[in-house]
Amino acid sequence: MPWSSTTNDGTEPVTLTLSTETTGPGGKAAPAGFFAVGTDRLSVPAGGTAGVDLTADTRIGSRDGTFTGALVARATEGGQSVRTSFGVRREAEVYDLTLKYLGTDGRPSQSGTLVLGRNVDFLLNAYDTEGDGIVRTRVPRGTYLLETPVLTRKGARATPDTALMVQPDSPSPRPPRSRSTPAGPSRWTSPWPGEPRASTAT
Known part of the structure; x- marks a missing residue:
């Protein structure tokens, strides 16, 4: 400088x-x-x-x-x-975290995720403010719980379907993704074998 x-x-x-x-x-x-x-x-x-x-x-x-x-x-x-x-x-050691949301109709969903540190002091309510179904943020190195209600809208006045997905242990260097299929309920799939997964019906 x-x-x-x-x-x-x-x-x-x-x-x-x-x-x-x-x-x-x-x-x-x-x-x-x-x-x-x-x-x-x-x-x-x-x-x-x-x-x-x-x-x-x-x-x-x-x-x-x-x-x-x-x-x-x-x-x-x-x-x-x-x-x-x-x-x-x-800045402390941090990693990029990208979250992508799809509704049960296969379209991008304007949703958000609670990012809670399991072994690091960190709490973030990340929300898709742009409406493109994507949230980009940065988190310190650690393990996190991710809680995501994914919304599928059915019209301007109708109450949207909600699928609540929880990933109990997500290491920051390999952030997981939320996935859904148009024909069925939104589903969180763990990208690593043997790790827990959770899914809920709309």
């Missing part, structure tokens, strides 16, 4: 010493090397500007979350200083 350049409006060049003050998740200091400044001294010509690059290496350390700090530029003469805030967020 390039630091914004600083301008010297004076008639003499100015030399600045640069340092950082950083904080990681939980208020602890960011690990050494997480933030790096391109140089520790910066010369700004009279009537000119100068800048320096600030980089974040999110591969360092094991904590996920928000890291913040300030870049302190202090004049070697006169004692004036300028602080520039910065921050970066390291």
Whole structure:
């Protein structure tokens, strides 16, 4: 992340010493090397500007979350200083989860899914807001319970048929899909042999 350049409006060049003050998740200091400044001294010509690059290496350390700090530029003469805030967020390991819904008529169903973590603190009510029968989201690595009421509409005023499907244990790297057949009730089929499956009639 390039630091914004600083301008010297004076008639003499100015030399600045640069340092950082950083904080990681939980208020602890960011690990050494997480933030790096391109140089520790910066010369700004009279009537000119100068800048320096600030980089974040999110591969360092094991904590996920928000890291913040300030870049302190202090004049070697006169004692004036300028602080520039910065921050970066390291996302935890997550996976794409795509859910597709089909009604008993074989058409896309505007439905939703409760995604509840079994071994991770996570709860999401995912809903198809676009009406195309697809929900796309991201979830942390873990095992989840998925509860999906799939609706098959029978007209503008008629009450839709509802098929409630539950997948008790869904590992995040291999998200399951909901399937249905036009001739019968919607059905949840586990894509992995030996794992539980559930189906309900409309």
